Amino acid sequence: MVQSALSRPGQRERYDSKIGQIDWVxxxxxxxxxxxxxLIQYSVGGMSWEPWAYTQLRNFALFLAMALILAVVDLRFWLWMAYPxxxxxxxxxxxxxxxxxTRMGAQRWLEFGPVSFQPSEFMKLAIVLALxxxxxxxxxxxxxxxWWLLVPALMIAVPSGLVMHQPDLGTAMLILLTGGGVxxxxxxxxxxxxxxxxxxxxSIPLAFFFVLHEYQRNRILTFLNPEGDPSGDGYHILQSKIAMGSGGLLGKGLGLGSQSQLNFLPEKHTDFIMAAVCEELGLVGGAMVLLLSGLIIIMALxxxxxxxxxxxxxxxxxxxxxxxCYVLINGAMVMGLFPVVGIPMPLVSYGGSVMLTVMAGFGLILGVKVHRYxxxxxxSSMLANLME
Incomplete structure (x- = not known):
């Protein structure tokens, strides 16, 4: 019945039909x-909704509404606005x-009055649309x-180089990996x-000595031997391993993680939140996050x-x-299988910029499903067709 209803002329363009086609699972x-x-931000925030949990939930509600709105946007509009x-x-x-x-030694932000943002976040989705x-x-x-392959290669290389120069190795890697994947x-x-x-x-040796900044080279050396400087460059990853290992199968319980609650674990609400998950919810909690992420990836594909x-x-x-790429790099990073590059776990780590980019991408994915036929x-006649 649904299939026959959607096959009638004009039926698919009705907003009630589009909303019904959203994958609510x-x-x-x-x-x-x-x-x-x-929940974890509530715990590591001292069993309090402030300063992180409430803001995270509010942002997610707003961005989820945005994603649902984007899901009913005509694909011709996405196609038309890709290059712009x-x-x-x-x-x-x-x-x-x-x-x-410039903040903390990196030139990544633009400020227009009270508004401050990282343009590299927009490029993560823009490069996908353009390619x-x-x-x-x-x-x-x-x-x-x-020879046409030179065009997408340059489309990927130019923004990656600009982001690398900021410097922001993690975001540059995401743009390269995503563009290469497309x-x-x-x-x-x-x-x-x-x-x-x-x-x-x-090119790894050349990049290591002549492209990477000193702190980035130190992160790679620390990844290879974190015990070499346990109170300096190796501190983050060693504390992350301690937190993850101490959680055991079921974890210590919310608010009871020693590494996160006593602030031994750095960036416990952002880049290393998965270590806090495993410490307080155990292997079961960490596996649940990865399982949900895996299901999201499979359903999106x-x-x-x-x-x-x-x-x-x-x-x-x-x-x-x-x-x-976010999930893979962050998961490997907190387990010591990848250098620390400042990549958060999307929807789990605190932060509005990454959540905005990821949820806009999910809105696009839902929109592709809604407009799959x-x-x-x-x-270049997309705009004219869109306005018909």
């Missing part, structure tokens, strides 16, 4: 994950280099192996993938695969690839 998983994050969004984000990154605000539109308008063989999903030849991987490995348009498939896949034009 997916939304429920997002709410559950954000709820665990708020990328261009604006790139201009903002250049402005950061010229007039950006999805680029491949949507190309032939399949162009994505496999052709290129692979678009049909990149395996020989090109192998060549790129070999080139990346060969399923929604991407259902799209009839190449743009929809790549845009949704790229958005969930960004989220997956929509065929999109391949040339």
């Amino acid at each position: 997916f939304v429920a998983l997002l709410i559950m994950l954000a709820g665990i994050g708020a 969004a990328y261009a604006v984000s790139l201009i903002l990154l250049v402005l950061v280099e010229l007039i950006g605000d 999805a539109r680029f491949y949507h308008e190309r032939r399949p063989e162009d994505a496999n192996w052709s 290129m692979i999903l678009a049909g990149l030849n395996w020989k090109a993938i192998a060549a790129a991987a070999a080139g990346a490995v060969a 399923r929604m991407a695969a259902l799209s009839h348009s190449h743009f929809g498939r790549l845009a949704a896949s790229g958005a969930i690839a960004t989220y997956a 929509q065929e999109l034009p391949k040339q």
Whole structure:
């Protein structure tokens, strides 16, 4: 009955039909994950809603409403605004280099009156949209192996270089990994993938000595030997391991984690919140966060695969690839399997900027599912079609 109703002329464009097509199980998983994050922030905040838990819940409610609104936005609008969004984000990154605000030794912020933001957050979604539109308008063989590949390579390299210069290694890595993931999903030849991987490995020594800043090199050396400076550069990861290991199977209980409650664990509400989860909720709590994250990734990929348009498939896949990179890097970081690069666990860690980017991506993914039957034009008449 649902399928036949949606096949009637004009029925799919009705907002009540679009709302009914939203994947509410997916939304429920997002709410559950954000709820665990708020619960741990309540605990590490001294069993108090302030200063973190209340703000996190408020932001999540606002951004969830935003995601649901984005879910009913016509895909033709996403397609039309892909290149402008990328261009604006790139201009903002250049402005950061010229007039950006410097905090804690990094020039990453722009200030306009009372508003302060990091343009690199916008680029995480803009690069996905721009690459999805680029491949949507190309032939399949162009994505496999052709001189056209120089265009997406430059689209990824330029913002990555600007973000790296701020310096922000974690965000630069996310842009590179997400952009590379979209290129692979678009049909990149395996020989090109192998060549790129070999080139990346060969460039590691040069990047280590001539590209990375001193503190970034120290983080890599600390990752290789955290016990070498236990009270200095190795402090973060050693305390994280202690917190995670001391939680055992079921954890010490909310408000009872010694490392987090006594402030031995640095950044306990942001980058290292997973260590606090494992300390107070144990292996079961940590596994629950990863299970929910895994289900979100699988369901999002399923929604991407259902799209009839190449743009929809790549845009949704790229958005969930960004989220997956967050989860993978943060999880490996707190366990000492990856250098500390300042990547939070989305929806669990405290912070509005990352949550805004991630939830906008989820809104795009839900929108791809809602408009999965929509065929999109391949040339520049999107705005005219949108206004019809």
